[in-house]
Amino acid sequence: MQQTNRLEPFFENLVFDRDDNTMVVNFGPQHPSAHGQLRLILELDGEQVVKAVPDIGYLHRGMEKMAENMIYNEFLPTTDRMDYIAATSNNYAFAFAVERLLGIENEVPRRAKVIRTILLELNRIISHLFWLATHALDVGAMSVFLYCFREREYAMDLMEDYCGARLTHSAVRIGGVPLDLPEGWLEKLSVFLNNLPAQIELYEGLLDENRIWRMRLENVGVIPPEMAKSWGCSGIMLRGSGIEWDIRKEEPYELYDELDFDIPVSDRCDSYGRYKLYMEEMRQSIKIIRQLIPMYKETDPQLMAHVPQYISASKEDIMTQNYSLMQHFVLVTQGMRPPVGEVYVPTESPKGELGFYIRSEGEPYPYRLKIRAPSFWHTGILQDLLPGHYLADVVTIIGSTNIVFGEIDR
């Protein structure tokens, strides 16, 4: 590192005094296309990357430590802050893991399951729209950014109508959902779903055959299937490398085993293939939600599982029945005590496999909670993926990995 003094000018980002002809560039953590707080230390030979070292931890808040000091219900709002683009998928992954730990996953009422699945898919659409917007902006397509954000805003309005928040939803509880859908919400959702396919066609019309888009995405960031498996890639990073694996299909949770949808897979292994997958997944999400809307009407109005040992009774019971009130008091002040044991529960979040490993010692606080966030490994793969690419492609590759720093650093 260059020593600072008044006689020699100090360049914060560049190091020139190396023996060979390579230059070290500090990319981030405040670079606009670093998608948050990614710092990449790049060694460049001309414009070609020779070595890349991702540096993370700028957003580390110690969520796993916080979890060990919170009761289970208390931790749920913290999960919003992981993948803040699609918060409900984190809430759900955590709630589902605790439900499996308690052994009550089959007790969740059907209406709650329908609402959860709708919200999960709506969040997938929001996340994919956001991905396309920022990725296109990174590559240089400003108008796509504006179009995507407009649609995303409509979807966020729907989320806001349901739970009152735009980003930090906390829309799922352990054992169900806190609220029923408001009146007229499903009609608004249908309107949104009817408009979206035309919008997706618009994005594809702008990008698919766009010369600049293709030149910058095709054959950039090629991840061979072996590398994808070895690095623990999941979600679209895995399916973009020609491996057909979607947890919604392979280990179905919620209502995914009753729903008819396809898993798009691409053999191209490059950024363009992954872009096509994102577009197709949005269409599949629309298809899923359309099947769920009629299902909602056939369900009973119960929203939370009836497991008095672990989950508070309904508000009506708490207000009228003494024992429910006492149990509610215990569950709020002391917290539920799951059985001794451990679970690892994977779910398919928009970014990939989001898993929660929970070790319980029979106390109200989890003994250990490990969050398996997909973006962590999708950032790690950059150190093998970037060498050989040009500096301009680095931005494309970071964009196409769809990383979110809230869940990398946790």
Place this chain on the structure above:
Amino acid sequence: MMRPYVPKDNVQKRSYYTDRFWVAPKIEEEDVSKDEVFAKDVEALKSRFEIEKAFLQRGQLIVYIDPSLNLEVLRFFKEELQYDMLMELSAVDYLSRSGEFEVFYQLLSLSKRKRARIKCLIKEDQAIESVNPVFRSADWSEREMFDMFGIKVNNHPYFKRILMPEDWVGYPLRKSYPLHGDEAAQWYEIDKIFGKEYREVVGPEIRDAAWVDPKDTENFARYGHEVPKGAPYDSEPMEIESFNEDAPLVETFDLKKSKIVDRDR
């Protein structure tokens, strides 16, 4: 007055009340033979390696092995048993109980659609072999494990802290590490920028913007024990006449004056 005893090796939050006769239920450990695929895998594994324990819990296989075998067992799982992905790798801190860490490797088989967890127990100062040659995803996970628990990993290509700064003192996810950070964490910026000797010069009130000095009557007032500004903190409290303690905080609810907006609810 005696300070309450707090065990130093586990300073995490504890339940303030537990029933004397309460026994925590256990998630049952099912026999491996209940699942055909896992039974075959364990059979194959037993023929090659000595395993300590193997059972099923909530549909996933859990195998305890000797820590010295971790690389060979994982290679066997990948190449012979087709568990081709390492999804997660971390540790659990049992130092306060048995002086050991439990390291776990969460594996996924795409072709069999099965998940297995391989575990080994290591002592506090015992190092473990890196599984990076078999699974590249272990590269970052092992760094994170070292960063959070201080578990050393042998033959790792780039063994450094990953989330915390390189000069951080202590390992945050250990049970002995307090939630709000230890002394080194509280003074981290001061130590780094000015040096340790500046701790006294800077003082806790500058370091922590929310710090309130109870003896400082110049800048802070104590509720219920107001003394004149600048007076010694233990001097006689002032009488404040303007404060009326009898004023009701909540007005009495009058049903006649109120209006019910939504009669259906």
